[in-house]
Amino acid sequence: MRHNKKAKARISILVALIFVLCMAGSAFAANPAATGNLVWKAGDQCSVNASALNFRTGPGMNYKVIKSYTRGSLMTIAEKSGDWYKVTAADGKAGYVFGRYLLTATEAPTPVKAAPSVTTSKAEVTAEPQAKAVSGELIISAAASLTDAMNEMKGLYEKQNKNVKLTFNFGSSGALQQQIEQGAPADVFISAATKQMKALQDKKLIVDESCKNLLKNRLVLVGPKDSAKVKGFSTLKEASLIALGEPDSVPAGKYAKETLTKMGLWDAVKDKVVYAKDVRQVLAYVESGNVEVGMVYLTDAKISDKVQIISIAEENTHTPIVYPAAVVKASKNPEAAQSFVDFLSSDAAKDVFAKYGFSLVK
Secondary structure (H helix, E strand, O other): OHHHHHHHHHHHHHHHHHHHHHHHHHHHHHOHHHHOOOOOOOOOEEEEOOOEEEEEOOOOOOOOEEEEEEOOOEEEEEEEEOOEEEEEEOOOOEEEEEHHHEEEOOOOOOOOOOOHHHHHHHHHHHHOOOOOOOOEEEEEEEEHHHHHHHHHHHHHHHHHOOOEEEEEEEEOHHHHHHHHHOOOOOOEEEOOOHHHHHHHHHOOOEOHHHOEEEEEOOEEEEEEOOOOOOOOHHHHHHOOOEEEEOOOOOHHHHHHHHHHHHOOOHHHHHHHEEEEOOHHHHHHHHHHOOOOEEEEEHHHHHOOOOEEEEEEOOHHHOOOOEEEEEEEOOOOOHHHHHHHHHHOOOHHHHHHHHHOOOEEOO
């Protein structure tokens, strides 16, 4: 009898253990964060896992950005569309976000009245999961017109990401495009035109989902501070030498040629043009007085106390001046590279861009 009772007791314990293990296994499998398969269903809550996540009108990079949400912002899933999710943000806005930058949001436990400070602290930790810290060195290939803004951005980003070092490679967008095509090291590409970015996308050299249009600029005609010979585009024919960027590789040069062609001036002035390797060289030619006028971006003209803005080109005379940014597919540190691209849409970055005269793409 004793043996029978012991055997029954052991069987009961074994059955109980099996039941507990089965329940635990079911709970683990049901948790997408635990399995690493981050796929959500309608009604699930998620949290933004990026410095800034764009909220778009449709499921794709080509749709308009409604708003940018910071890390920890809560989203409620409505439906899945490929790699994108239609969500509703905590402020009631509905739109689409790229699923890669969402984390499962764990609901905070109910605070215990006897110890509110301790419970609130735990709730904050569980409700706002932090992204994995990034580290290493990043090479940023950026259009020459971004030189001053990016140099200031370096200090801000490295202060927030102490284990990351930024190195900038400034030049004309066309030259940077060719460098990337030829295998030169680069983690992030920021172009002064969409043409160069699209060329790299077509060759599968860019992480498509990382690409975003960041900034807008204006094209201006400038002359030396004390020069008064050329009064505007209407008297441009009176100039002896005009500096422009090389139209085939320098976006500012391409925009300038488009403008002069649209205004019916190109044929009259093309033999007077001195071509430069990038927009900053155009600015230097004008500052030194080696040419009477040049065409540069408004942001370039604003940083120089040696030139004056003679005229601003109408926006309908040239292709829209848009600066896209993206992670280069060959990057050896894609997480840090994406972190920097995300940072460029943060409030701190927006303030820097505005300071140097860039308009933000909304």
